[in-house]
Amino acid sequence: MTAPIPAGWSWSADDVRSVGYRAVDIIAEYLSGLPQRPVFRPYPGARAEPIPGPGAPVDAVLDDFAEQVAPYPFGNGHPRFYAWVNSPPHPLGVFAEALAAAMNPSVAGGNHAAVHVEQQVVRWFADLAGFPGDSTGLLVSGGSMATLTALAAARHRAAQRAGIDVRADGLQGHGRRFVMYLGAEGHGCARKAAELLGIGSANIRTIASDEHHRMRTDELRRCLESDLAGGLLPVAVLASAGTVNTGAVDPLDAIAGICAEHDVWLHVDGSYGGPAVLLLERHARIRAALARADSLALDPHKWLYAPVDAGLVLLRDRQLARDTFSLVPAYLRTDDDPDGIGGPVWFSEYGFEQTRPFRALKVWMLLKHLGVAGYRDLIEHDVALADGFAAGVAAAPDLELLANGLSVVCFRCRPVGWPGDALDELNRRVLSTMQLGGRAFLAGTTVDGAFALRACVVNPGSSGADADAVLGEVRAVLSRLTGGESR
Numbered sequence: 001m002t003a004p005i006p007a008g009w010s011w012s013a014d015d016v017r018s019v020g021y022r023a024v025d026i027i028a029e030y031l032s033g034l035p036q037r038p039v040f041r042p043y044p045g046a047r048a049e050p051i052p053g054p055g056a057p058v059d060a061v062l063d064d065f066a067e068q069v070a071p072y073p074f075g076n077g078h079p080r081f082y083a084w085v086n087s088p089p090h091p092l093g094v095f096a097e098a099l100a101a102a103m104n105p106s107v108a109g110g111n112h113a114a115v116h117v118e119q120q121v122v123r124w125f126a127d128l129a130g131f132p133g134d135s136t137g138l139l140v141s142g143g144s145m146a147t148l149t150a151l152a153a154a155r156h157r158a159a160q161r162a163g164i165d166v167r168a169d170g171l172q173g174h175g176r177r178f179v180m181y182l183g184a185e186g187h188g189c190a191r192k193a194a195e196l197l198g199i200g201s202a203n204i205r206t207i208a209s210d211e212h213h214r215m216r217t218d219e220l221r222r223c224l225e226s227d228l229a230g231g232l233l234p235v236a237v238l239a240s241a242g243t244v245n246t247g248a249v250d251p252l253d254a255i256a257g258i259c260a261e262h263d264v265w266l267h268v269d270g271s272y273g274g275p276a277v278l279l280l281e282r283h284a285r286i287r288a289a290l291a292r293a294d295s296l297a298l299d300p301h302k303w304l305y306a307p308v309d310a311g312l313v314l315l316r317d318r319q320l321a322r323d324t325f326s327l328v329p330a331y332l333r334t335d336d337d338p339d340g341i342g343g344p345v346w347f348s349e350y351g352f353e354q355t356r357p358f359r360a361l362k363v364w365m366l367l368k369h370l371g372v373a374g375y376r377d378l379i380e381h382d383v384a385l386a387d388g389f390a391a392g393v394a395a396a397p398d399l400e401l402l403a404n405g406l407s408v409v410c411f412r413c414r415p416v417g418w419p420g421d422a423l424d425e426l427n428r429r430v431l432s433t434m435q436l437g438g439r440a441f442l443a444g445t446t447v448d449g450a451f452a453l454r455a456c457v458v459n460p461g462s463s464g465a466d467a468d469a470v471l472g473e474v475r476a477v478l479s480r481l482t483g484g485e486s487r
Contacts, residue, residue, distance in 0.1 A: 008055065019058050026062065027094060030070050031077065038438030040075040075441050079462040080470050082389075082455035083443035085244050085272045085299075089307040092369050096362035097307050107356040109346025111337065118360035119344060124367060125298060126314055128278045130291025136321055137314040138347045139359040143271030143299045144189035146313035147238075149351050150295035151180070151193045153315055154236040154265035156324040162233055167324075171198040178233045181205045181224065183215035183250055185243040187269055199235060213248035213403060213447075215239060221258050228262065236265040236294075241286065242273015245445055245454070247405025249273060252289035259294075266292065271299040271311070273406050276383065279376045300363045303379060303407075303458050310359050313351075321350045378460040382407045386457040389467045396471070398478060402447040407457040410447045413478045424451040426481070433477050440473040 076086035105114045122137040131137075140146050155178065159166035164174050171178065178199045182190050184206055191201045205227070207220045220237065227234060237259050239250040252268060259266040268290060270277060275298070277283045277290065290296060296314040300306040315321040326349040337343055348354045370378070386407040393401045393411040403410040412427045431444045431453055445454040453474065457467075 019062075022059070022062055026066055026070070031091065031094075034077045035079055037071075037078070039078040039080050039441040040435060041072060041438055042436070043072045076459075078441070079459060079466040080440045080473075081459065082457055082462075082467075082470055083441050085302045085456055085458055086308075087302060087305045087458040088461060090305040090366055090370075093305065093307045093362040093366055096365040100358035100361040103358060105358055106354075107358055107360070108348040108354050109343060111341055111343030114358045114360065115343055115347070117358075117364045118347065121360045121363050121367070122312070122314070125278075125312060128372075129293075129296055129314060130288065131296075131314055131316055134318055135314060135316045136318040136350055137312060138351050139356075139363070140311040140313055140351060140353070141309045142301065142311035143187065143269065143297050144192065144311075145352075146271065146297035146299075146311045147187070147189050147267065147269060148193040148196060149313045150267045150297065150315065151190075151197060151236055151238075152352075153295065153317070153321050153324045154267065155197050155199065157265060157317075157320055158233050158235045176231075176233050177203065178235050179203045179205055179227055180235050181207055181220060181237040183207050183238070183240060183243075184209045185213050185215075185245050185248055186238055186240055187244060187271070190238050190269075209248070213243065213246045213405070215250040215255065217251055217254045217258060220255065224258065224262055224264065234262070234264045236267050238267050238269060239293075240273070241268050241270035241277045241290065242406050244272050244456075245408070246403035246410055246447060247273065247408030247456075248403075249277065249283075249286055249405065252286055253292070256289050256292035260292070265294045267295045267297070268293045269297050271297050272302050274298040275300075275303040275375065276379050276406055279372060279379060280383070300366075303382075304363070304366065304375065305378070305458075305460070306362045306366055310363055312363075315350070318350075325349055325351055381460050382457045382462075385462060385464065385467050386455070388464060389455055389457065389471060392468070392471045396475065398475065402450065402452050409455045409457075410445060410452040411455075412450060412452050413474065415478065415482055418482075426478075427451050427453060429481055430474065430477050433481065434473055437473070437477070440470040442470070442474070 074086065075081045077088040103114065105112060107114045107118060109115060118139055121139065126135050126137060140149060156166055158178060162176055180194055180199060180203065182204050191204060194201050194204055205223050207215050207223065210216050224234060237255060239252055239255045241249055241252065256266055277286050294316045298312040300312060301308045301310040335345060347356060383406065386409055390401060390404040390409045393399045393409060398413060398415045399411050400414040401411050412423060413430050414423060418426065428444065428451060431442060435441055443454045445452050
């Protein structure tokens with residue numbers, strides 16, 4: 001039988017090195033050159049190309065990347081990008097992605113290195129969060145999938161306690177109403193999860209915020225007790241350890257107490273703020289409250305500087321998580337088999353994905369390289385920079401500070417004498433002009449009903465000079481748009 005290896009697949013070690021060296025040169029030039037380039041510039045229209053027939057040389061493909069892709073990034077690697085919670089990747093994480101891609105395993109399960117690396121990463125975070133030794137977890141695409149995974153387990157538990165086989169019958173025919181509880185500042189992924197799980201966004205109780213944009217525990221208690229008295233089935237309370245909007249951290253210990261008193265699942269969204277809560281000593285009391293949660297969502301690709309994607313969900317009840325997701329015949333069901341092919345219980349029995357990428361390698365390598373101490377230094381830098389930025393806003397006569405939590409600063413332009421009903425439109429114009437100007441980049445949001453400019457610092461490569469430049473650009477744009485005049 002003759003079946004020679006096709007030319008397009010036959011790469012020697014020298015071929016790999018040659019292309020790899022050029023790719024590394026492109027990466028190095030890209031990362032080191034970011035501060036000299038615009039923070040953002042729009043992609044210049046779609047390039048309509050026919051699907052390639054004959055293939056092109058590798059060098060030509062790399063040329064296309066350098067000319068057509070690299071000049072138009074999202075912007076998050078730039079030191080004056082203070083918009084969404086999208087950190088730049090640590091360079092080691094970039095190379096870890098390449099190493100994981102070279103191995104290219106499916107991490108559904110089995111007794112191979114990728115599985116054990118993920119087991120180790122999950123255990124490290126479970127220990128940081130104070131979860132028990134028999135808890136479980138897995139890496140997922142991000143906070144949205146982490147929340148969906150956790151709420152699926154919470155729904156399974158609520159249904160089971162009500163005598164409903166939700167896996168066989170879904171939410172049909174029993175006449176009971178499932179409800180969830182979400183803070184007014186909670187992330188929108190919770191609503192998507194409620195819709196996907198058949199609970200419905202109309203059955204989410206939105207709990208009002210206090211003056212610091214945290215969930216009001218008195219309102220949570222009142223609403224929960226009213227629903228229980230009315231025969232409804234609470235699925236979960238969703239609290240935040242750092243909202244993406246204002247950086248607010250809900251009173252987790254009090255919320256955990258209410259959930260324990262009424263035996264309701266507590267899910268904590270730490271997708272953004274979790275690393276700060278887990279690592280910074282100023283948050284030790286909050287960290288202790290995390291240990292009381294039933295599930296926790298974290299995103300290493302946010303404030304731990306891992307390349308996208310790398311989300312993580314921790315689940316306190318290992319057996320419940322397996323009962324929620326496991327769908328294999330009995331003769332294929334695996335138990336711990338340290339010396340055999342099966343390996344530990346498969347990750348695919350604890351979540352929705354079957355084919356799973358080797359997400360854990362970059363997180364494992366970064367934790368080994370930076371350690372807890374190194375990560376603490378990087379996050380402290382970001383918080384200090386945000387605090388300085390907030391102080392600069394507060395000191396400016398034409399700016400107004402609206403919220404400041406963790407590394408988020410929300411503010412608006414408010415020139416002296418400018419009428420209140422014109423401020424939202426003015427701030428929208430400032431934001432759009434600044435974003436398209438390429439010198440700095442913020443996001444827009446709403447705080448207490450007012451349109452706001454939002455800065456979020458998750459870039460250890462950003463300096464005090466960069467923060468001053470961002471603030472200076474806001475004021476310069478404002479001056480141009482108003483002619484430097486007050487009203």
